[in-house]
Each structure stands twice: as structure tokens, then as C-alpha cells.
Amino acid sequence: MKLHLHQLLLFGILLFSIFLLGNATFPPPANTGAPGEGLCSDCHGGNNPLGLDGDIVINGLPHNPMDGERYQLEVILRNPNGLASRGGFQMVVLDGQNNNFGQLENPSNNSRTRNFGGKQYFEHNPARNFPGGNEIVWTVDWIAPNNPSNREVNIYASGNIADGNGDSSNDFIVTTLFQANLELPSSTAEIRTQALSFFPNPTSEVLNVKGISNGSTYRYQIVDPMGRLVDKGELTGGSVNVKHLPVGTYFITIANEGEIHSGKFIKQ
Structure with a gap:
């Protein structure tokens, strides 16, 4: 069976349309800009004739995250001049040897996680329209x-x-790299749970900590029941100011170079 030229052209247009629709639903894998990977510009780009602007930002992770902790990350795609209508992204977390690092869970609406090539990706599913604030989160x-x-x-x-508009040649591609160092207890650290006492509990303003070693520097992190980080800092004077926290139940982790303690308290 012979195909006429116009039939071949229609078939090619159909394939290209399917490709664009697929990328609007979710991106092809390994396009984060990590070593050995491509970028969104492999499929999208052009000379930006419309003058689109913006950037992509990663929020929610301290520069010294703690071993085994859960953090809620935000991926924010920004278009300050408001000329864009839609946006999408792809993200991966790697260690210093470009291996997958940690676990990604609980993606928000219109996004997903997926595994490919031994790595776990977080990506749009599908692409979203920019709201009035010109940011997609x-x-x-x-x-x-x-x-x-x-x-x-x-x-x-x-x-x-x-x-x-469905034409990938008018798109504007942005990239980012957020770097941190995982803070781990030393190999001789003693891991103790509920070894400290916290009072008063419930509390409305200050949570006192009893049982810490004198002369040691302690760090603390407070998370809510969903595992979201709500406060962190250095423990001073054996107490933590929790006045700013909403009413509810929280979990606190206190650590120094040789110990890790954890507990639960109620803010009233």
C-alpha cells in the first residue's frame, strides 16, 4: 500500500502532537540537568521571542539536614512578568557520586514520583497554568x-x-541546583529515645528540657504529626520558645555530637 505525501505529513503531525501532549502530561525521564542527564531544553526552547522570564527555586531543606529526618520540599516555578501561561518541571535528589539519595513521598496534586534508571524523579503530572501570582508550587x-x-x-x-500555545519553540527553560550536607551523628553516638524530660507539657510558651549534658551544644528540630519541619535551632538555656507554634501535638528531636534524644509535647 502506498502512502501519498499529504498522508505522510498528516501522520508526522499526529506523532508530533502526541509527543507534545505527552510532555504536557509528564516530562520524559532524566531531564533535570544532573550530570549525565539532559534538560527540558532538549525538547523545548527557541530564542524566547515573547520575552518570558522567571526561575525555579527549591525551598524547605536546611543546609545541614539530619540523618533519617523527613522534610517537605517546595518546587516553585516563577514568571514575574506574567507573560507565561503554563509551566512544568522535573527534579531529582542525588549524592556526591550522582546516586539516588533518600526517598521522595507524598507528591502534591498535579505531580508524581517515578523511578527510572536507578533514580527517583519528582515531576509535573500534568503541567499547570500559572495563577494570578505568577508562581506555581x-x-x-x-x-x-x-x-x-x-x-x-x-x-x-x-x-x-x-x-x-503547543509550540515548544517559544518556551523558556530554567534550572537550579540546591546543595547541602547531611548532618549525621558520629560513629560513637548513643541514640536514645525519650531519654530527656520536657516540661511543662502541655505548654503555651516555653518548653524546658531536663537531662542534657552541661557544656554541650545541642540542636533541635520540631515537626508536626505530618512530618513537616516547623522549627529548628540551637538549644539555649535548656529551653525552647514554642509560643509562635499553633495549638497541637509536636515531636521534638534534640542532638549533639554524641547523643540524639526525641520526645513529644503538646502546645496549648
């Missing part, structure tokens, strides 16, 4: 690994700021 929980041999955290993300 996706969230996902990242769980830090326990006792990894490599402590570097590298979060690579690539975003597509698009005019939404």
Missing part, C-alpha cells in the same frame, strides 16, 4: 537516608516556562 516529602557513606545532597531541577 509543587510539594513533596524527602526522607533523608540513614547512615549513608556519602553525605552530600544535590537537588537538581529543570523547569519549563511556556506560553501554552
Whole structure:
């Protein structure tokens, strides 16, 4: 059976349309800009004739995250001049040797996680329209690994700021790299649960901590029942100011170079 030229052209247009629709639903894998990977610009780009602007930002992870902790990450795609209509992204978390690092869970609406080539990706599913504030926000929980041999955290993300007309040549591609170092207890650390006492409990303003070693520097982190980080800092004077926290139940972790303690308290 012979195909006429116009039939071949229609078939090619159909295949290209399916490809564009697939990328609007979710991106092809391994396009975060990480070492050995491509970028969104492999499929989208052009000379940006519409003058689209913006960037992609990763929020929610401190520069010294703690071993085994859960953090809610935000991927924010921004278009300040408001000329874009749609946006999408892809993100991956790797260690210093470009291996998958930690676990991604609980993606927000219009996003997903998926595994490919030994790595776990967080990505749009599908692409979203820019709201009035000219920012699109996706969230996902990242769980830090326990006792990894490599402590570097590298979060690579690539975003597509698009005019939404279905022509990929008008899109504006942005990238980011967030770096941190996983803070682990020393190999001789003693892990103790509920070894400290916290009072008063419930409390409305200050949570006192009894049982810490004199002369040691302690750090603390407070998370809510969903595992979201709500406060962190250095313990001073054996107490933590929790006046700013909403009423509810919280979990606190206190650590120094040789110990990790955890407990639960109620803010009233």
C-alpha cells in the first residue's frame, strides 16, 4: 500500500502532537540537568521571542539536614512578568557520586514520583497554568537516608516556562541546583529515645528540657504529626520558645555530637 505525501505529513503531525501532549502530561525521564542527564531544553526552547522570564527555586531543606529526618520540599516555578501561561518541571535528589539519595513521598496534586534508571524523579503530572501570582508550587516529602557513606545532597531541577500555545519553540527553560550536607551523628553516638524530660507539657510558651549534658551544644528540630519541619535551632538555656507554634501535638528531636534524644509535647 502506498502512502501519498499529504498522508505522510498528516501522520508526522499526529506523532508530533502526541509527543507534545505527552510532555504536557509528564516530562520524559532524566531531564533535570544532573550530570549525565539532559534538560527540558532538549525538547523545548527557541530564542524566547515573547520575552518570558522567571526561575525555579527549591525551598524547605536546611543546609545541614539530619540523618533519617523527613522534610517537605517546595518546587516553585516563577514568571514575574506574567507573560507565561503554563509551566512544568522535573527534579531529582542525588549524592556526591550522582546516586539516588533518600526517598521522595507524598507528591502534591498535579505531580508524581517515578523511578527510572536507578533514580527517583519528582515531576509535573500534568503541567499547570500559572495563577494570578505568577508562581506555581509543587510539594513533596524527602526522607533523608540513614547512615549513608556519602553525605552530600544535590537537588537538581529543570523547569519549563511556556506560553501554552503547543509550540515548544517559544518556551523558556530554567534550572537550579540546591546543595547541602547531611548532618549525621558520629560513629560513637548513643541514640536514645525519650531519654530527656520536657516540661511543662502541655505548654503555651516555653518548653524546658531536663537531662542534657552541661557544656554541650545541642540542636533541635520540631515537626508536626505530618512530618513537616516547623522549627529548628540551637538549644539555649535548656529551653525552647514554642509560643509562635499553633495549638497541637509536636515531636521534638534534640542532638549533639554524641547523643540524639526525641520526645513529644503538646502546645496549648
